[in-house]
Amino acid sequence: MSIFSIPNIRISGITACVPKNKLSTLDYDWIPLKDREQFIKTVGVETRHIATDNITTSDLCFTAAEKLLSELKWDKKDISILVFVSQSRDYIIPSTSGILQDRLGLSHDTSSYDINMGCSGYIYGISSIASLLNFSKGKKALLLVGDVSSSNTSYKDKSTYPLFGDAGTATAIEIDENAENIEINMQSDGSGWDAIVIPDGGLRNPVSIKSFEYKKYPGDIYRNNVQVALNGVEVFNFSLREVVPNIKKLLKETNKNIEDFDYLVLHQANKLINKTITKMLKFDKTKVPETLNKYGNTSSASIPLTIVSELRKQMTEEKVKLILSAFGIGLSWGTIFIETNKIVCPKVIEI
Amino acid sequence: MEEFIKKIEEEFEDIEPGKLKPESNFREMFDWNSINALIIIALVKTEYDVVINAEDIASSKTVSDLYNVIESKK
Numbered sequence: 559m560s561i562f563s564i565p566n567i568r569i570s571g572i573t574a575c576v577p578k579n580k581l582s583t584l585d586y587d588w589i590p591l592k593d594r595e596q597f598i599k600t601v602g603v604e605t606r607h608i609a610t611d612n613i614t615t616s617d618l619c620f621t622a623a624e625k626l627l628s629e630l631k632w633d634k635k636d637i638s639i640l641v642f643v644s645q646s647r648d649y650i651i652p653s654t655s656g657i658l659q660d661r662l663g664l665s666h667d668t669s670s671y672d673i674n675m676g677c678s679g680y681i682y683g684i685s686s687i688a689s690l691l692n693f694s695k696g697k698k699a700l701l702l703v704g705d706v707s708s709s710n711t712s713y714k715d716k717s718t719y720p721l722f723g724d725a726g727t728a729t730a731i732e733i734d735e736n737a738e739n740i741e742i743n744m745q746s747d748g749s750g751w752d753a754i755v756i757p758d759g760g761l762r763n764p765v766s767i768k769s770f771e772y773k774k775y776p777g778d779i780y781r782n783n784v785q786v787a788l789n790g791v792e793v794f795n796f797s798l799r800e801v802v803p804n805i806k807k808l809l810k811e812t813n814k815n816i817e818d819f820d821y822l823v824l825h826q827a828n829k830l831i832n833k834t835i836t837k838m839l840k841f842d843k844t845k846v847p848e849t850l851n852k853y854g855n856t857s858s859a860s861i862p863l864t865i866v867s868e869l870r871k872q873m874t875e876e877k878v879k880l881i882l883s884a885f886g887i888g889l890s891w892g893t894i895f896i897e898t899n900k901i902v903c904p905k906v907i908e909i
Numbered sequence: 910m911e912e913f914i915k916k917i918e919e920e921f922e923d924i925e926p927g928k929l930k931p932e933s934n935f936r937e938m939f940d941w942n943s944i945n946a947l948i949i950i951a952l953v954k955t956e957y958d959v960v961i962n963a964e965d966i967a968s969s970k971t972v973s974d975l976y977n978v979i980e981s982k983k
Binding site: 597790792795828834 | 946954
């Protein structure tokens, strides 16, 4: 059982940054207009922000972090941990976290590391950084989470190309002895590793000239082996099967009721998944914010991006009790219960 | 079974009410694609608390085949 209850940790601010360049699903002419309309209606993606050639995930996270630190007026010297959660790093090696530590001007007394997680990355990132900070002599930490997934999609793959958007986020975390515990339930099932996969480029299938050959797949899909392959039906089924029991288990473990929470922020993978999960939980659907329409599926960034985009006012003005739940690639999934109190949350930045 | 058909009709606006029968091949009733498969899976999960998978849909031809899969998994 991977259930955690982490004391002494407060989220002090969240920022998000997306590329300026915006694409519309209606313009995706690889599929008929009728299918585009159905995609918008069912999956929920109307527009998404896509990084142009030179923008990386770390650029988006850097901009989000600079904004966050200046709004919080944090002294950069005080940051003892930097964690970068992403599956779209600057280089194969080294880690991107070090590059960000340097670029942000953080001190050499900062521990920096990458976590290679996608959809569920925000949950895994918070759990890691909050646990570590509790045993540190430092008081402040920076969690940078995001992905530029669009770089790995094939235009002729309707299951991925119109789905993914790009975003980078920054979350400020600090020690606060009066904070409510953060409750976490994380799970994984690697038997589904190939449900979302880029087959070539790692050690199992080193990249070769053949990796770049386009192959045809059922459903008039064409892609090569350095592009992402997504088994939509399998991921869909997994999400409907696992997410609700994961949340319910955490409710039971913590003796909480779902009515105790103000908002349910779900990973933005597919509108139909979130609609179904919301129904299964009998949660008030007006308290389940959605950004799939504006930003698409932004992988690990989707939860903090949705909080900044849709709950900005509440986050800055009120005490808010949140359920955050994310699920996908790995397969990996998890839920966090967290309370925030008037945090820094400026509106989504575009670069 | 009637209830199941009614629920499918509610989800898919393209289907004229009364046109879908137990013996209907559901792939021929509308432009079948994987998004429609997701809609059916979500409907079955919400209404019957049963998870049907891609193979269940692939091995079913008619509405009643699909209904039998749900019944067998209840």
